[in-house]
Amino acid sequence: MPIVPPSPLLALLETMQPLSAELRAELERLMRREQLPRGTHLLEPGHVAHRLYFVERGVVRGFYLKDGREVSSWFMKENDFIISIVSFFTQTPSLEYVELLEDATLWSLSYGQLQHLYQQFPEFNSIGRRLTENYYVLSERRTLNLRLQSAPARYDQLLTDFPAIFQRVPLKHIASHLGLTPETLSRLRGRR
Amino acid sequence: MPIVPPSPLLALLETMQPLSAELRAELERLMRREQLPRGTHLLEPGHVAHRLYFVERGVVRGFYLKDGREVSSWFMKENDFIISIVSFFTQTPSLEYVELLEDATLWSLSYGQLQHLYQQFPEFNSIGRRLTENYYVLSERRTLNLRLQSAPARYDQLLTDFPAIFQRVPLKHIASHLGLTPETLSRLRGRR
């Protein structure tokens, strides 16, 4: 039994759908609290993503290597769920890194435990389905941006959509997320 | 009661999870068969995606306009489900077109009916969740390809992953899907 219950997580789930006492208790029993320092890799290529994470505090990024260079595909923060989509859902080895950009407090659950929850509490499938839909929508919007906008427009968009990111993530990571080199991003920022 | 039951759809769902007789009957009652000619737009920008489609026969594409030019984001075919992710899940106006590239036979269901099924048959949430996960994985793989591969590598990848697409989709649409102009794709194909 955890000393601290995963309250931010439970609070979030509760806003989506009332949780039965049993489901609540089972979540509290299974969720594991992890305090980890900046720089920790939650996942590396070749490994299967065994756990789902919920971020109580911190910023996390997913990235890939494209011939030796890091390409950041996403950033997540407080109150976000984190999984490496392909590896976790297919339970096959990842191509992706998942890295903490700040000291973080996370809650985690194994793949097997999650499947068990889905079986044991059918109503939990509805929550899982809607969370998956929400993140899928987020991912589609990100991809759309990459496809449809010019480099300056992608930068401006990020600046208006997620201004806070610039306070917490180094520009070189933002650059690769926008599909640019740090040099090009720097020049974009300098334009007037 | 439809003259023809949506058997390919039910067969597919049945492989994922046994369907109760009631759920089966409700699906048969609600699913609407549509035979539509090539060129039909299932969705246009500004409209909310009200229906989910299942493809019994035909090829369908999703595309956007990027300053006057079409950018194809996906292609789907027999036994695929089709929705415009952002618009359908958020029930907000679409930016996307959805167009039939061949004469097609589709089965469809409205957003409201789907929500009703989720409520009425809790076990249906599990099917919905897993289908959403599968398509999310597909979408992530597509995006990854765009991000990490060079233009020639993206072409080669598509050629090995979905060779059949080249028989059924005009090259100009494949070009924009790969993030290229038709001219550049043509030159890529001519290289030796």
Place this chain on the structure above:
DNA sequence: CACCGAACTTGATCTGCGTCAATTTCGCCT
């Protein structure tokens, strides 16, 4: 089967962004 418009190819030129290299600035640790 011939026609017409769309799809595809081929060529010439242009350009946005990448690459490589050299500073400058920042942020963290002692």
Place this chain on the structure above:
DNA sequence: AGGCGAAATTGACGCAGATCAAGTTCGGTG
């Protein structure tokens, strides 16, 4: 506070792919 390595900026140059333009081939229709 000072110093060191990483991050960001700035400059010069090159190239992959876009653009514009002119054929050529393909496919559907009368």
